[in-house]
Amino acid sequence: MRRIRLRHPVLQGNQIIADQNRQIFNQHSLLSLNVMSSPGAGKTTFLESTIQYLGNQMRIGVIEGDVATTLDAERIAACGAEVVQINTCSACHLDAGMISRVLGNFNLASIDFLIIENVGNLVCPAEFDLGESLCVTLLSTTEGADKAVKYPAVFQRSDAVILNKIDLLPYVNFDLKWFYDSMKELNPNAPIFQISALSGEGMAEWVHWLLTKRIEQRNESGRDSM
């Protein structure tokens, strides 16, 4: 079998579109998030809770990436956010082109945050820049503390790490010290938020950080009005 490696050209092509997306987001002073995790780490519940916390003050658009079904998009729509579903069929990650193709569905001028829920996968999404302002990775306590060292790329790329299902900590063997030590090695600058998306524990600190990032972004882009 001849093996043709298309990895680099594919990633280069992705980067061009990601940079275009980033430019569009900046023009609209949008803070965009690329939210990544394993399947079942609680991304959708986390988004529901984030929207609830931000909801009254902020206008939120959500892009839902899923292999199949519109289940998550329906849950997000029920929270009152504008939502667009991308079904990737068998593709295991979102890429910048997929994001670019659905941006026309939003009135970007009327949105403060664009949140992209990536396909549940700790490997492939880490390689594809979508043009986002911030990468956020969720890990749930039920997955185990070894996941940061076993799937380093996604944790290295993150601007913040959310440790979800903290309410289940008493029932699982999650070595908090190991996880924090690993993150110190992999990505010492990323803050770690311990939360329970279900109960709301820790959500206020996360949302405070997110709002601070938005102010920073707007100050940088020369617009200081909120």
Add this chain to the structure above:
Amino acid sequence: MRRIRLRHPVLQGNQIIADQNRQIFNQHSLLSLNVMSSPGAGKTTFLESTIQYLGNQMRIGVIEGDVATTLDAERIAACGAEVVQINTCSACHLDAGMISRVLGNFNLASIDFLIIENVGNLVCPAEFDLGESLCVTLLSTTEGADKAVKYPAVFQRSDAVILNKIDLLPYVNFDLKWFYDSMKELNPNAPIFQISALSGEGMAEWVHWLLTKRIEQRNESGRDSM
């Protein structure tokens, strides 16, 4: 950007090597398993427990697929199984060629079961036949009952489904009825084993099924000695 789709040729190339692997496994009357799940569903603990149950009667070889680290291989070696580690670097699944390249590290004639722990990922591994006799997918109760319909390919391809972390059921919102109904739609022939790999609950039923499959395979290949 021109986009060149290499999906089909890659999968065709994989199939040729998978068929060669299968022939080698059959020649050695090996029962081979391809074990798939999300990161953190408990594959390695499940293998530790399976090896413990089979250990005295059966000789077991294990191929550990991981993006990075040898953590899982070390745990499996400590159980007394022969183990070979494949680090895929950033690749998100094992393919038949990777398996083929490491088979020389085993004395296949002296092994009863070859267990392959795939990379933690519910999407990509489902597409790559490794030549295995049986596909086994783990889902943990903490991931949620929607995962079967959201990631259908891996559940459709499975010969058995393991519902792990059944001990955590009282603490999570896992809709058992929805999960069983979904599996009835997707793959009515695959048995579902409710287990706790940590406590050993349900492991005896799973291992009994596995031993039955081995007897069936040996009867089919004309060797009825165990």
